[in-house]
Amino acid sequence: AQTVTQSQPEMSVQEAETVTLSCTYDTSENNYYLFWYKQPPSRQMILVIRQEAYKQQNATENRFSVNFQKAAKSFSLKISDSQLGDTAMYFCAFRMDSSYKLIFGSGTRLLVRP
Amino acid sequence: GAGVSQSPRYKVAKRGQDVALRCDPISGHVSLFWYQQALGQGPEFLTYFQNEAQLDKSGLPSDRFFAERPEGSVSTLKIQRTQQEDSAVYLCASSLFQGPRWEQYFGPGTRLTVT
Numbered sequence: 001a002q003t004v005t006q007s008q009p010e011m012s013v014q015e016a017e018t019v020t021l022s023c024t025y026d027t028s029e030n031n032y033y034l035f036w037y038k039q040p041p042s043r044q045m046i047l048v049i050r051q052e053a054y055k056q057q058n059a060t061e062n063r064f065s066v067n068f069q070k071a072a073k074s075f076s077l078k079i080s081d082s083q084l085g086d087t088a089m090y091f092c093a094f095r096m097d098s099s100y101k102l103i104f105g106s107g108t109r110l111l112v113r114p
Numbered sequence: 115g116a117g118v119s120q121s122p123r124y125k126v127a128k129r130g131q132d133v134a135l136r137c138d139p140i141s142g143h144v145s146l147f148w149y150q151q152a153l154g155q156g157p158e159f160l161t162y163f164q165n166e167a168q169l170d171k172s173g174l175p176s177d178r179f180f181a182e183r184p185e186g187s188v189s190t191l192k193i194q195r196t197q198q199e200d201s202a203v204y205l206c207a208s209s210l211f212q213g214p215r216w217e218q219y220f221g222p223g224t225r226l227t228v229t
């Protein structure tokens with residue numbers, strides 16, 4: 001069975017600084033997708049960034065980038081130039097290529113301090 | 115366009131009551147998912163619809179949970195004889211098609227509290 005682990009329950013960063021959220025996963029599959037979702041206090045989950053496992057190049061979306069280490073089964077999220085609006089819960093998620101189910105980690109609560 | 119909407123946003127039920135939670139997916143989206151998010155946890159898959167067909171209900175925790183999508187658009191998650199352990203946020207998501215290339219768009223959730 002696939003599992004996703006987020007070992008940092010809470011993180012805090014100063015506005016404009018950079019923060020990295022960690023995620024590890026366990027799977028025997030070779031083809032899969034990894035995601036980072038943001039869940040602000042209003043609770044609507046929003047996709048931040050996605051990575052296809054067959055792509056070696058790390059995905060980037062503006063201030064958000066990932067460090068995907070397939071052999072180590074690690075998928076961290078880097079947020080550059082942190083903004084107050086980045087304050088939210090962040091969930092790492094996994095999805096097999098052959099499946100529709102998203103498997104989520106337990107989340108990291110990020111607080112951006114002014 | 116409008117996103118995924120869910121109603122009610124908050125529901126308080128006494129133990130033993132039946133509840134019905136509604137999800138309005140994005141218009142035209144074929145796939146619809148229900149997830150359960152316990153306090154302080156990540157969402158967990160409950161069930162999946164492709165149009166009106168419920169293709170996977172492996173995540174439903176007990177036979178008290180029932181979901182339907184009779185016309186392939188609006189979906190209802192029903193919980194019979196609610197228990198305290200049913201307290202959670204119930205999230206609905208929809209995607210245009212089933213494959214992993216298609217993003218799942220989430221609704222705001224319904225927070226169910228069973229007293």
